[in-house]
Amino acid sequence: MNTASPGGDERPARWLTDHEQQAWRSYIQATMLLDDYLDRQLQRDAGMPHIYYALLVQLAQAPHRRRRMTELAIALKITRSRLSHAVARLERNGWVRREDCPSDKRGQNAILTEEGMQVLQQAAPGHVEAVRQAMFDRLTPEQVGQLGEIMRILAEGLQPQDSAADLPWLR
Amino acid sequence: MNTASPGGDERPARWLTDHEQQAWRSYIQATMLLDDYLDRQLQRDAGMPHIYYALLVQLAQAPHRRRRMTELAIALKITRSRLSHAVARLERNGWVRREDCPSDKRGQNAILTEEGMQVLQQAAPGHVEAVRQAMFDRLTPEQVGQLGEIMRILAEGLQPQDSAADLPWLR
DNA sequence: GACTAGTTCTTGAAAGTTGAACTACATTGG
DNA sequence: CCAATGTAGTTCAACTTTCAAGAACTAGTC
Numbered sequence: 495m496n497t498a499s500p501g502g503d504e505r506p507a508r509w510l511t512d513h514e515q516q517a518w519r520s521y522i523q524a525t526m527l528l529d530d531y532l533d534r535q536l537q538r539d540a541g542m543p544h545i546y547y548a549l550l551v552q553l554a555q556a557p558h559r560r561r562r563m564t565e566l567a568i569a570l571k572i573t574r575s576r577l578s579h580a581v582a583r584l585e586r587n588g589w590v591r592r593e594d595c596p597s598d599k600r601g602q603n604a605i606l607t608e609e610g611m612q613v614l615q616q617a618a619p620g621h622v623e624a625v626r627q628a629m630f631d632r633l634t635p636e637q638v639g640q641l642g643e644i645m646r647i648l649a650e651g652l653q654p655q656d657s658a659a660d661l662p663w664l665r
Numbered sequence: 666m667n668t669a670s671p672g673g674d675e676r677p678a679r680w681l682t683d684h685e686q687q688a689w690r691s692y693i694q695a696t697m698l699l700d701d702y703l704d705r706q707l708q709r710d711a712g713m714p715h716i717y718y719a720l721l722v723q724l725a726q727a728p729h730r731r732r733r734m735t736e737l738a739i740a741l742k743i744t745r746s747r748l749s750h751a752v753a754r755l756e757r758n759g760w761v762r763r764e765d766c767p768s769d770k771r772g773q774n775a776i777l778t779e780e781g782m783q784v785l786q787q788a789a790p791g792h793v794e795a796v797r798q799a800m801f802d803r804l805t806p807e808q809v810g811q812l813g814e815i816m817r818i819l820a821e822g823l824q825p826q827d828s829a830a831d832l833p834w835l836r
Numbered sequence: 837g838a839c840t841a842g843t844t845c846t847t848g849a850a851a852g853t854t855g856a857a858c859t860a861c862a863t864t865g866g
Numbered sequence: 867c868c869a870a871t872g873t874a875g876t877t878c879a880a881c882t883t884t885c886a887a888g889a890a891c892t893a894g895t896c
Contacts, residue, residue, distance in 0.1 A: 508793070508794070508797060509793060510793060510796070510797065510801070513806070513809060513810070513813070514801050514809060516813055517809050517810070517812050517813030517816065518796065518800070520812075520813050520816035520817045520820055521800075521812065521813075521816045522719075523742060523816070523820040524816040524817075524819040524820040524823070525696045525700070525816075526742055527742060527819075527820055527823035527824070528819060528823060529696070530742075531823055537854095543881095543882075545882095548693070562844095563844075563845065564843085564844065564845080571694060571697050571698060571701075572697075572883095573883090573884075573885095574844075574845060574846090575845085575846080575847090575883085575884070575885080575886095576882085576883060576884075577845090578845060578846055578847080579846090579847095579882070579883075580882085580883095582846090583881090583882085595844095598843090598844080598891080598892075599844095599890080599891055599892085600843065600844040600845070600890060600891045600892070601843095601844065601845080601891095602844080602845065602846095622679070622680060622681060623679070625681070625689065626679060626681070628819065628822060628823060629689070629692075629819060630681070630685050632818050632819065632822050633815060633818065633819075635684070637811070637814075637815050637818075638684060638685060638688050639684070639688070640808070640811040640812075640815065641688050641691075641692065641811075641812075641815050642684070642687055642688030642691050642692075643808075644804060644808050644811065644812050645688065645691035645692045645694070645695040645696075646691045646695075647803050647804065647808075648695040648698075648699060648799065648800060648803065648804075649691055649694040649695040649698055651799060651803050652695070652698035652699060652702055652799060653698070708884095714851095714852080716852095733874090734874070734875060735873085735874065735875080743853095744853085744854070744855085745874075745875060745876085746853080746854065746855075746856095746875090746876080746877085747852085747853060747854075748875090749875065749876055749877080750851095750852070750853075750876095750877095751852090753876090754851090754852090766874090769861080769862075769873095769874080770860080770861055770862085770874095771860065771861045771862070771873070771874040771875070772861095772873095772874060772875080773874080773875065
């Protein structure tokens with residue numbers, strides 16, 4: 495019905511220990527719940543899903559409030575296709591506009607509009623408060639450190655290999 | 666364009682410390698990357714997204730390999746609507762079938778078919794290996810413990826409101 | 837110049853998700 | 867028993883995401 499797992503099928507398959515299983519289940523539950531929670535919060539208070547908000551944040555922090563599409567896609571760790579649709583939607587809302595890249599005619603810059611900046615400024619406090627209340631108010635400073643370190647390790651291991659390799663305009 | 670944040674706008678809004686921001690960014694990145702990674706792995710090797718796989722696992726572990734729809738939705742922490750669609754799709758594939766609940770005519774049981782069980786058994790080792798390779802092989806046993814504890818705390822805090830209400834002994 | 841290969845971004849269709857409206861049945865209180 | 871209200875699950879419309887394909891451009895090579 496689908497491709498068999500590649501070579502070495504006879505390997506006895508290391509299972510997870512109870513300890514690991516418990517951590518895994520908690521991880522899945524917590525990340526799903528938190529993701530849903532923040533998505534709903536932002537949908538309600540700012541009219542957009544979490545990733546769209548993150549996109550506006552990226553633009554707000556960038557010099558001149560603008561950034562190349564590919565750069566954005568990499569920073570947000572999403573596909574260019576997804577980004578295209580997202581920017582198209584934000585553009586329809588008037589939060590973002592596009593501009594041809596002068597140095598590379600294939601390129602596009604996404605630019606945060608004044609209106610987009612205002613939406614962001616209105617949404618930010620509520621969002622930060624939600625994050626704080628859902629995560630940081632519940633963890634000790636020590637746990638925050640542990641979480642940061644663990645997540646840093648996991649993210650590093652999942653980075654699409656090339657990542658830093660070729661972005662000449664970032665150098 | 667959207668609802669203004671409710672009352673008390675003048676509150677100075679506690680921001681995140683650098684320490685917290687760093688942890689937050691790593692968290693967002695790691696969870697996005699891991700989710701994508703596992704979704705792709707399961708789509709490739711088992712022809713379904715992660716949550717659908719989790720649904721089959723739930724059924725496989727349930728007595729008689731069957732479970733009430735609402736019960737499943739709660740266990741998976743998804744909406745009933747989403748579950749309806751998921752079961753419909755899995756039913757079209759022949760992995761799951763439905764059955765009227767004898768004791769409550771409104772109810773439906775989802776049942777794992779023999780074919781579904783086989784798909785699951787084929788997919789499981791590869792999935793476990795992916796989880797292991799992406800997470801547990803990179804963390805020390807101590808970190809696994811920390812992660813489990815942290816995620817347990819977060820999940821608990823996000824449980825749809827009632828949760829703590831009728832578990833007085835947890836207070 | 838023109839060929840080839842690679843990059844950038846968009847597009848359209850299919851698959852998945854969401855929230856609200858809806859159907860059908862169950863339960864409760866008079 | 868009956869009306870009112872609640873619960874189980876589905877369906878609809880709007881939206882987001884993914885996948886595969888393609889248009890437009892750049893750069894290296896002969």
